[in-house]
Amino acid sequence: MSTPICIQKAPENPVESFLRTDRMPHIWCPGCGIGTTVNCFTRALIDSKTDLNKLSIVSGIGCTGRVAGYVNLDSFHTTHGRAIPFATGLKLASPEMTVVVYSGDGDLFAIGGNHLIHAARRNVDLKVICVNNLTYAMTGGQTGPATPLDVITATAPYGTYDPAFNLPYLVEAAGAVYVARWTTFHVKQLAKSMQEMFKKKGFCFIEVVSPCPTLYQRRNKMGDALDTMKFYKEVSKVKHGAPTNEVGLSKSGEIIVGKFVDRERPDFETMMKAHLEASLGEKYIPAEAPTCS
Amino acid sequence: MTHADPVGVLTGAHFLDGDHAACEGAICAGARFSAGYPITPSTEVVERFSHRAPKIGATFIQMEDELAASIAILGAVWGGVKAFTVTSGPGFSLMMEHIGYAVMTETPCVFIDVQRGGPSTGLPTLPAQADMMQVKWGSHGDYEIIALCPNSPQECFDLTIKAFNLSEKYRVPVFVMMDEVVGHMTEKVVIPRAEEIEIEPRHFTTQDKSSFQLYAPVGEEQTPEMAKAGDGYKVHVTGLTHDERGYPNMTPAVQERMVKRLVTKIRDNAEKICITEQNEVEGADVVVVSYGITSRVAQRAVEMARAKGLKVGTVRLITAWPFPDHVIRAIAPKVKGFVVAELNLGQMVREVERSVAGKCRVAHVGHAGGTVHKPEEILKAIEEVAR
Structure with missing residues (x-):
């Protein structure tokens, strides 16, 4: 007769209730940084005591685009590059919602680049989290708009020679009111930045430099996920308020992290309401609670 | 069916062109959001909406291009409003990806296409009816949509209301296929009293939050009920092949079941829909x-x-x-x-x-x-x- 084995149920991970656990296992590779950012995101939601019924998440296409599918929130997995205009419509139709855009560097800065700069210009109240793994990971590691010079990708077998965007510099120039960058090594700082962003009104942007060990690090002989964490630790330098034109990334140079921009500028909805009220007076009927008669 | 919200219904006889009449139709139908991008000969529709919106509790935003306009309206729909966009040939070509997304996610919405000569930039100010196959086949994959063809400003008004009603009934994008002449010809347009205008309301679910399925078909329309962001249903909406819960499930079996329903909900009801x-x-x-x-x-x-x-x-x-x-x-x-x-x-x-x-x-x-x-x-x- 065998002794009955009694396995005690492990205590629930505090982030679990934020996840659609019935969708696990997820598609991300071992060592991928996206899951780390989601963990930070859920902890920021817990710590900021955000009303989860009043928070929506919108993703585009790509590995990071899959985040919307794993979080237990009103979640929208849209078309490639179009998370921001979808989120703009959602936010304007339901101003009481906090709308988070969670997507990757390729989705937000290449195919979606036009939408990103215009939403920043308008200062639409969106919280944009950009996981920058420096490559198009979902499709196999091709060159993207944030891929640094002189790295090997699936479409640059002899190395890249087109300069990358410096993401914080671009979004600041376009008008973002909050700009920060961390790596997936900086989990505490990242979660804190996210909390700050939830409270800030206007177009906010956090870049999270994140490993893609399967495609980017491996092809460029930069080691595995753990080596990348060590690399981030070694080369990162916290410089709050650093001028964003000085924070561009290179293949193995330093990574300037911190909060670069935190400024005040009225957001799109505030501008719209104030202007229409001034122009139309009593004739102005603001779009409030959605009706759908 | 219910009746139009009197706010915004300009009851009476008017002298309007088709573009303006279509805008009034959208407002009567309950549209309270539009995102647009200027393009001849359709621009008058959103020009009028931008003028009317702040006086009826509606929102207009001019987006950076037609890709953005055509998905901003979908975001707005999931925020709980009725929404539409307006364009012509070249802009319509850019909107193709969101026809597919609206079909796939069963997002009720209306597109107005004031057709002009093509291909490409073609004849910006002159008429054609050459987007008729594009509206049906222009987005990739198998799908069915509904397209209506007004031949007068009065019908631009009437059929735009009809378009919204059908979009809510079948959770499908509906297209008002105008042309430059109908868009720019001016005729008498009679707008009835609000209580005479029949409106299909959005069918928001009242089902239990824990068991509601966003893509479970209901009734002979084979069309699921809607929920909106913020209602506590924690919806997941994706353009990937998905099951009744809305969860991605990229298997041939789910693809067969889902795409077949997207198509049959229109095909099986074609005789009811067709006018x-x-x-x-x-x-x-x-x-x-x-x-x-x-x-x-x-x-x-x-x-x-x-x-x-x-x-x-x-x-x-x-x-x-x-x-x-x-x-x-x-x-x-x-x-x-x-x-x-x-x-x-x-x-x-x-x-x-x-x-x-x-x-x-x-x-x-x-x-x-x-x-x-x-x-x-x-x-x-x-x-x-x-x-």
Whole structure:
């Protein structure tokens, strides 16, 4: 007769209730940084005591685009590059919602680049989290708009020679009111930045430099996920308020992290309401609670 | 069905062009959001909406391009409002990806396409009816949509309301396929009292939050109920192949089940959805099929033919998609043939030929656009088929 084995149920991970656990296992590779950012995101939601019924998440296409599918929130997995205009419509139709855009560097800065700069210009109240793994990971590691010079990708077998965007510099120039960058090594700082962003009104942007060990690090002989964490630790330098034109990334140079921009500028909805009220007076009927008669 | 919200209903007789009338139709239908990008000859629709919106509790935003406009409206719909966008040929080409997304995610919405000559930049200020196949087939994958073709400013008003109603009933994008002439011609438009305007409300679910499935079909419409962000249903909406919960499930079995339902919810209800206007079809030797502005030119040709003693009937396609196969099929064995007149070089005529299935002749009177047909061109085809 065998002794009955009694396995005690492990205590629930505090982030679990934020996840659609019935969708696990997820598609991300071992060592991928996206899951780390989601963990930070859920902890920021817990710590900021955000009303989860009043928070929506919108993703585009790509590995990071899959985040919307794993979080237990009103979640929208849209078309490639179009998370921001979808989120703009959602936010304007339901101003009481906090709308988070969670997507990757390729989705937000290449195919979606036009939408990103215009939403920043308008200062639409969106919280944009950009996981920058420096490559198009979902499709196999091709060159993207944030891929640094002189790295090997699936479409640059002899190395890249087109300069990358410096993401914080671009979004600041376009008008973002909050700009920060961390790596997936900086989990505490990242979660804190996210909390700050939830409270800030206007177009906010956090870049999270994140490993893609399967495609980017491996092809460029930069080691595995753990080596990348060590690399981030070694080369990162916290410089709050650093001028964003000085924070561009290179293949193995330093990574300037911190909060670069935190400024005040009225957001799109505030501008719209104030202007229409001034122009139309009593004739102005603001779009409030959605009706759908 | 319910009735229009009196806020925004400009009851009375007006002198409006089709673009302006379509905008009033959208407002009567309950549209409280529009995102647009300027393009001739459709811009007047959003110009009017931008003027009207702040006085009726609606929002207008001018986006950076048509890609953005066509998905901003979908975001707004999931935020709980009725929404539409407006464009013409080149902009319509850019919107194709969000036709697919709206179909796949079953997002009720309305697109107004004021057709102009193409391909490419083509004839910005001149008419065509050459987007008729694009609206049906322009986005990739298998899908069904609904497309309506007004032939007057009054119908631009009426059919835009109809478009919103159908979009809510079937959770599908619905298209108002205008043309430059209908968009810019000015005629009398009567706007009824709000309580006389029938409105299909959005079918928000009241089901239990823990068991509601965003993509579980209900009723003979095979159409699921809606939820919106913020209602606590924690919806997941994706353009990936998904199961009834909305969860991605990229298996052949789920693909078969999901895409089949997206298609059959329209195909199985096609006879209910389709509207045609038939005139003197009984006993006719020749039946002229047309739609939009061309139907008004064809009417002149038909009168000329009748004056010559020919027995001519007409079928006007008010619904172009789903195509009213059953109407054409029923007429085909009883006539010598159909004459199909349209401002393109052969689009809806293919549907007529398919429905006729060789039972009678089908003659096409095409036109590359830029102006309308001469009635004589259509008359000539009627005479040939009647011979």
